[in-house]
Amino acid sequence: MKFLFDLHTHTIASGHAYSTLKENMDEAVAKGLLAYGFSDHSEAVPGAFKNIYFMNFKVIPRRYKDMLILRGVEANIMDFKGNLDIEDDILKRLDYAIASLHTICRDPGTLQENMDAYFGVMSNPYVKIIGHPDDGRYPIDHDELAKEAKKRGIVLELNNSSLNPNSARLNGRENAIKLIEAAKKHGTSIICNTDSHFADYVGGFENCDLLLNQMDFPEELVLNNSMEKLKMVLNKNIDDM
Template identity: 25%
Template sequence: MKFDLHTHHFRCGHADGNIRDYIEAGIQAGLQAIGISDHTPYFASEEEQAFPRIAMAKSELRRYVEEVLALKEEYAGRIDVLLGIESDYFPLHAELYRTTLGQHPFDYIIGSVHHTEDVSIFNKTRWKGLSEARKIEVKERYYSLISQSARSGMFQILGHIDAMKGNYPAFSDIVADHAIDETLQVIAEAGVAIEINTSGKTKLSGGWYPSDAILERANHYGVKVTFGSDAHKPSRVADELEEVRTRLKEIGFKEWVYFKQKQMQIVPL
């Protein structure tokens, strides 16, 4: 079975195309299921749309859900359209996000850490002038947040768990193996899946999130895996899916998963 659980569209302000475009691209790619998972609004902000080029407006959430559900019905029998969403994880606002998202019938929610210490993980200038000890501290805090998100019970999938390397490839060389191992153990115990996200190719790091080294350790700890292109244009739907499948088999994985009505569906690789 072929699926892609991570796609965006125009509502987030930094992706091209509408939802139908991504569904049609999924059909062309031979997918049996496609997940629509645009960015949540910033619910804790007083503004209607705090960051128009990052996430949808609060009032768009209902329209987003209604549109996906309508397209799910329209495309039934051709491709399984799954209602997902990608949510930031902010510990201070976790209950607000949990309550708000709980009002809608999501098939799954991707939990992604995009900020640490109130700075974007993709902001490469944040590393300028930091000592090695401080870099280790930042990396440990990043993985601490990912661990917290796994324990929160809010998410079925954790997004791009080493994406901090995206615009700072040297992130991978910062020694914090214990933090990664502890996080993977927490993820396994929580029964949450991690995605192999092929959008790293659009950043300075290139490659996938997470790295092969992390995937090998994830397999050791029994972490479940899924696939997401993180497409921000329809042409990237299912991008490198077969290459990911092949690599997972080489690493030793036997299966991957997707979610319907928040229930894990296990599929042999």
């Protein structure tokens, strides 16, 4: 399958990633992506920049060597109501937002609490992507999540990093399989992202590609093969960019 964009990538602004925005952009060009999105952690992650970082993206060019640059965030879900650590006033300036649960910001809850956190954040009008819902440290019902996501126009992430054997997430592969099965059953769209914390990994979707092939997942439910489908997760119109 063709992967035209990568929207979940980190730069040094995240505090525990090791490449600059420009290095990531160069790698995205080298991989032949049509769009590259950077999504640094918002401020509740220790070491991440303060949220003022997200307020001056107008200085970053929209296009780099013919590739579209998208400005996003990976926001932290802070409680089981789905509240984030970044204000709507900032989110609305961005092109997209990924919402994720991180153990460093929110201890895992019961299955129901974790589900409530995801259902809650789905009500945020600026969030269209749930980041890595494959982390077994946060038990969830993948079937219910995919069903609700479909109903509410939310896209679930298949995270290439979670499928690496050295990932800190628990049972990433096993849970990704449950996620794919559930998405297939309910017709829920998924987005493949690398979650790169070092430039070399930007735009590298080998794990996602292999798993989707093995599971015979319908290509029409994967966003990454179409710039038209990309619009599903953006809060701004790319035709104006």
